[in-house]
Structure formats: C-alpha cells, structure tokens
Amino acid sequence: MTEKLAEIKDLHVLYKTDENTVYAVNDLNLTIYKGETLGLVGETGAGKTTTALSIMQLLPERVGVIEQGQIILDGIDITKTTEADMRLIRGERVSMIFQDPMTSLNPILTIGDQIAEVLELHRKDMNKDQIAKRVDEILKLVGLSAERKHEYPHQFSGGMKQRVVIAMALACEPKLLLADEPTTALDVTIQAQILKMMKELKTRLNTAMIFITHDLGVVAQICDRVAIMYAGEIIEIGTTEDIFEAKNHHPYTEGLFGSIPDMTKITRRLNPIEGLMPDPSDPPKGCKFHPRCPKCMEQCKTQNPQNHSADAHTIKCHLFAK
Amino acid sequence: MNVPLIETKELKKYFSTPKGELHAVDGVNLKIEKGNTLGVVGESGCGKSTLGRAILRLLEPTGGEVLYNGQNILKYDSKQMLEIRKDLQIIFQDPYASLNPRMTISEIIAEPIKVCKTITNKQEMNDKIYDLMETVGLAERLVNTYPHELDGGRRQRIGIARALALDPKFIVCDEPVSALDVSIQAQILNLMMDLQEERGLTYMFITHDLSVVKHISKDIAVMYLGQCVERSSSADLFRTPLHPYTQALLNAIPVPNLRNKTKIDETIKGEITSPINPKPGCRFAARCPKANQACTQTDIELREIESGHFVACTLY
Numbered sequence A: 001m002t003e004k005l006a007e008i009k010d011l012h013v014l015y016k017t018d019e020n021t022v023y024a025v026n027d028l029n030l031t032i033y034k035g036e037t038l039g040l041v042g043e044t045g046a047g048k049t050t051t052a053l054s055i056m057q058l059l060p061e062r063v064g065v066i067e068q069g070q071i072i073l074d075g076i077d078i079t080k081t082t083e084a085d086m087r088l089i090r091g092e093r094v095s096m097i098f099q100d101p102m103t104s105l106n107p108i109l110t111i112g113d114q115i116a117e118v119l120e121l122h123r124k125d126m127n128k129d130q131i132a133k134r135v136d137e138i139l140k141l142v143g144l145s146a147e148r149k150h151e152y153p154h155q156f157s158g159g160m161k162q163r164v165v166i167a168m169a170l171a172c173e174p175k176l177l178l179a180d181e182p183t184t185a186l187d188v189t190i191q192a193q194i195l196k197m198m199k200e201l202k203t204r205l206n207t208a209m210i211f212i213t214h215d216l217g218v219v220a221q222i223c224d225r226v227a228i229m230y231a232g233e234i235i236e237i238g239t240t241e242d243i244f245e246a247k248n249h250h251p252y253t254e255g256l257f258g259s260i261p262d263m264t265k266i267t268r269r270l271n272p273i274e275g276l277m278p279d280p281s282d283p284p285k286g287c288k289f290h291p292r293c294p295k296c297m298e299q300c301k302t303q304n305p306q307n308h309s310a311d312a313h314t315i316k317c318h319l320f321a322k
Numbered sequence B: 001m002n003v004p005l006i007e008t009k010e011l012k013k014y015f016s017t018p019k020g021e022l023h024a025v026d027g028v029n030l031k032i033e034k035g036n037t038l039g040v041v042g043e044s045g046c047g048k049s050t051l052g053r054a055i056l057r058l059l060e061p062t063g064g065e066v067l068y069n070g071q072n073i074l075k076y077d078s079k080q081m082l083e084i085r086k087d088l089q090i091i092f093q094d095p096y097a098s099l100n101p102r103m104t105i106s107e108i109i110a111e112p113i114k115v116c117k118t119i120t121n122k123q124e125m126n127d128k129i130y131d132l133m134e135t136v137g138l139a140e141r142l143v144n145t146y147p148h149e150l151d152g153g154r155r156q157r158i159g160i161a162r163a164l165a166l167d168p169k170f171i172v173c174d175e176p177v178s179a180l181d182v183s184i185q186a187q188i189l190n191l192m193m194d195l196q197e198e199r200g201l202t203y204m205f206i207t208h209d210l211s212v213v214k215h216i217s218k219d220i221a222v223m224y225l226g227q228c229v230e231r232s233s234s235a236d237l238f239r240t241p242l243h244p245y246t247q248a249l250l251n252a253i254p255v256p257n258l259r260n261k262t263k264i265d266e267t268i269k270g271e272i273t274s275p276i277n278p279k280p281g282c283r284f285a286a287r288c289p290k291a292n293q294a295c296t297q298t299d300i301e302l303r304e305i306e307s308g309h310f311v312a313c314t315l316y
Helices: A048-056 A082-087 A111-122 A128-141 A146-149 A160-168 A187-207 A218-221 A240-245 A251-259 B047-057 B078-085 B106-118 B122-135 B142-146 B152-164 B182-199 B210-215 B234-239 B244-252
Strands: A004-016 A021-033 A037-041 A063-071 A092-096 A177-182 A206-212 A225-230 A233-239 A307-310 A313-315 B007-018 B018-030 B037-041 B064-066 B086-089 B170-174 B203-205 B218-223 B227-234 B303-306 B309-311
Touching: A004 A048, A021 A206, A021 A233, A021 B018, A037 A048, A037 A218, A037 B078, A048 A092, A048 A177, A048 A206, A063 A218, A111 A128, A111 A146, A128 A146, A128 A160, A128 B007, A160 A187, A160 A218, A187 A218, A187 B244, A206 A218, A206 B303, A218 A240, A225 A251, A225 B078, A233 A240, A233 A251, A251 B182, A307 B234, B018 B047, B018 B218, B018 B227, B037 B047, B037 B078, B037 B210, B037 B309, B047 B086, B047 B203, B078 B203, B086 B152, B106 B122, B106 B142, B106 B152, B152 B182, B182 B303, B210 B234, B218 B234, B218 B244, B227 B234, B227 B244
Parallel strands: A037 A206, A037 A225, A092 A177, A177 A206, B037 B203, B037 B218, B086 B170, B170 B203
Antiparallel strands: A004 A021, A004 A063, A225 A233, A233 A313, A307 A313, B007 B018, B007 B064, B218 B227, B227 B309, B303 B309
16 A cells, blocks of 8 residues: 555646636645555546546647646656557556546447457457457446447446446556546436445455545545645645544635535534635635635735645645644 | 415326336425425436426426415416416526526526516616625626626526526525535525525425435425335434435435445445336335335335325335
8 A cells, every 4th residue: 555656746737728828737746555545626627637637648739738747657757758658558557437428438339349449459469359258357347247248338327338437447457547526427326336336346456546526425435545626736635534534624625524514413504615716827826725715814825835744644724834 | 284385286297208108207296385495306317307397387297286375387377377487486407508698697687577577667677686696696797797707606696596586486496506516505505595584485406415405405305216205304304214215315325424434335236217108016116125026016105104204115
C-alpha cells in the first residue's frame, strides 16, 4: 500500500479559447499508492475530470494545455511522452471509465468486439482464440453472461452497459483505473451492485483506482483516501477516517457535509454553502474559497494558503497555520 | 375528516407500444392533505414522473380518478381545466431543458400570467415579476438575461418562480434538485421549504434520492413498476420499512458516514423488469429475496398494516 504508483507534481491545466483562459487545475499535487482507492470529490467545475483527462493525456486538442507540472506514472513522466507511446500506455497501464455508459460505447460494434479491440491493440502475442477466451472470462468477471457478447450496446440496460465499460477498462489489468462518476447515471440499487463489484475486482486484480464522484456516500463505501477539490485545487486530503471523523476540516468540506440531508438525524434546515463556485476564467485572489467562506479572515483575501498537515491529513487553509 | 387536497383513485396511465401495453402507472391510490408534502420515490422507469403528469392532466390518464378538493378533474372540460390549472403547477427536473432558450427571464416568469390573464396591467405585471424574483432569490439585474447565461441553480429558481406565478395551491416537483450540485441542492431545498411555510403550499415531491425525500416529506409513497408498494409517514417508513423492495432501496443508499456503512453486500440482484404487459402478482417478486408462491398468483392490494402504514406484500 505504501509503494508509490503515480505522482502528480504541481500540475497546472488551462483551457485556452479565443475569448478567455480557464484555469481548470491549479497547482495540484497528488500521490497514488499501489492498490489503493483514492476518492476525488468536488462539485461541477472543480477540475476533477480535467485531472483525470490529464493523466490519460486526453485533454481536448489545442484547447486543453498542461502549462506546467509532471505526471509520473511507473517512473515515466507522461506529460512528455509522444502520442504514439501514450497509446501503448492507455488501456494497458492506465484506463478510464467514463460517467455516461450510454455514450461511451460504440453503438455499431458488438460488445464482444469492443472488448476484444483493447486486447488486439495491446496484446499482440495473443491469437484470435485466446482473445475470444479472454473476452468470455472478463465478461464473467463483471457479471455478464458470455453468450451476450454478440449483442449491441442498445440491447443492454444502463447498469449492464456500465459493466461492459468496466470490462473494457480492466481487459488488460491496468495498474491504475480512473473512474469518472461511474455510478452517477445509475439507480441506487444498480449503483450498489456496481460498487460492490468494483470493490471485489479491485482487490482481486490489485488495481489502484482514482474514483471521481460528488457523492460523499459513495466515498464512504469504497475509498481508502479522499481528496476534496475546489476550483482546481485540492483543499483537503486524508484517509477516509480523517475526512469523515477528524475534528478539523476545511470550511468547504464542512459546507459540503452540511449540504447533504443526514438520514440518521432530523434537521429542519440544511446548511448550504452560500453563493456559487467562482468563475474559473477569473479566479479570486488569495484563497479561492474566501468569497463563500463563513470563516474568512483578512489574509484569506490576499494570500494563497499553505498546506497544513497532521500525519496524512492535509488542509489548505489559513485557519490551521501555526 | 377533512377532504384531502389531492386524491387519486385507481389512477392508470398506459402507453401503447409496438410490443404491447406499457403499464406506466397502474392503479395508484394517493392522498395528499393540504400543506403537506408527499414524497414519491422509486427508480427510473417506475412511473413516478408519469404519475405526476397524469395528476395534472399533462398526460391524459387511461383510467381512474383525480380528485382536487373532492372534485374529479378528469371530467372537467378545457375551460374548467384552464381555471384550475392556476392552482396546480409543476417544477421540472432539468432546468436546462425546461426553459425556452429564446425567452428572457421576465418573459418566462410572465408567460403563465399572460396565458391565464390574472394580471393585465403592465405596471402590476412588472411588480409581480420583481416580487417573484425576489421570493426565489434572483437578483433584479438578471431580469433581461436569457437562460443560457445562468447556472443550473439559478435556472431552477426561474422554474420555481414560474410555478409560483399564479399563486398555486399544489405543485408537483419532478426531481427539482437532481441535476444540481449538493451545495446548490441544499439552497433550493431550503427555499422550497420556506415557500411552503409562507404560502401553505402542498407539494408532491418526486425523487429517486431517499435522503432528500426524508428531509422534505411528511409522507412517502414508494413506487415499483407503476404501482405503489408502500405508503406511510416518513418517520415510520425509515424506522420500519415493511416491503422487501423498500428495505432493499434503503439498504442501497450510500450513507456519508463511516460508522453505519451501507450494507452493499446485501443488495438485491437483478434489474427492473419490463412494464409491458406485466404478469399478475407482485411485480417485485422476480427480484424479491422473500418471494413465495402466493406472490405470483394474484395482484396484491395495498393494505393498512398499522395505522397510516400501507403495504402491498403477501408477507403481512
């Protein structure tokens, strides 16, 4: 668990358009250890998906730019690899599950062919029979019957499609799996089935996983560590216990928890965070959360806060400066 | 005994498809008292949105009755309907799709007033629009902006302002917060609860999110494949869920708390079956861990097990 698998060092990602420049990810540092599940939590526009796309090197061409920083995977800085090399890494060592299973499958290929495609590209030593056998195996692994491999995506339900997508992602047993809101589009009972399956597969294949979500309930289920993102920065990171049970939190984390209706208690009113996410093309000076922060101090408006850590628990906030 | 504000009796909505009749809503009986919120929960495809629309006659029901203040509105002609539509409004799920992109905010909010001609004076109309915008927390300067200029939370506030424009008594809220981020979701939920208190509104709150429904509703109806399988007060339902489907649904919600983690290992198998030409008997029987022979033989009625707690299951 303590062996490093990937490391992101002061990553800055911009989206440049004719009109303006959007600062999607700012100074992001993150280490992923072998076999762990790291939850990446935040609201729409926090930069969660951009972070994942940077690791995959799938940022929109010309528009999305990694301005500075390194992403080191297995000792290679993938921000410097060529597209040709990247193609060998993608799907083989790191793969991604997208949010919407309805749109991430090719509608005119059978699901068996789509899974086989991954193997054809990465496992040149396998012959046709071996690939076909492996496809059956993987389908069984994700709980689908191998007989259905000749069917097309539209013949499957949402939950089943997500299983197919997971099968494709795991076909080569990657070391790192990026799951971008894999269960958001699904119903709760189906979500529970998929989460259970992902948990089992992860342990069996010893894959590390970055699990992107906005649902803190899902995080409690599946993650070992949690990073909370706000306006392109990680503002708090720690073990799941740190995030859910420690006393000290970033005010934004507190706001997130206050916004969810608690099933175990009866509260008349929720305590939402007032205001809206800042405009990412014109982020506020100092701490990016200060315009919405109930505990905002003078220095928050001008100085960017430092990280303050206690063991594995790090909070980026002036409140915890010693 | 008070007459409930809204009551449905054996309400049915079938759609005919090439494969047969799709029973979207199949004999639903509900009662909503004035000033209360009834939460309707269920997974996609269980007919919750169809139910909401059938009650408002946005979709013409196939059978049954919808009583508003004791009057069956399904018998009303279009003139009478227009009159009572002022009292019955809806807030839609997707604030991106439910607003006309070519209308400004003031036009969107004014449209129902123009249609029903409740205000004809221009000055009064403007006052009303500003008043509504203030009620839902929209800044006055946004009055001439278009929906695409605003974020999801603000758009949903427009949807709410539009629903309030005719001072309704009853609002169907069809997943009004599902498309929003949690911090914005909490703002909208607070707003809706404040409005209910101020104006004595009655809500039918359709959602798939059980934690939201618990927070906002006094009573809850759980739907599965077009039928209401359990109905009780919110507190009872969460304390002692009786129907196996309700139990499974409650078990499946991820709880943001480490101490009482959800038991995802005990989730139900399988997926929702087809609502086209359903077989008699309990529609959940195929996935139910406690199913027995009696479940698949005859249709199971919703029966009152405890005072105010109704369930449709052979176990009780």
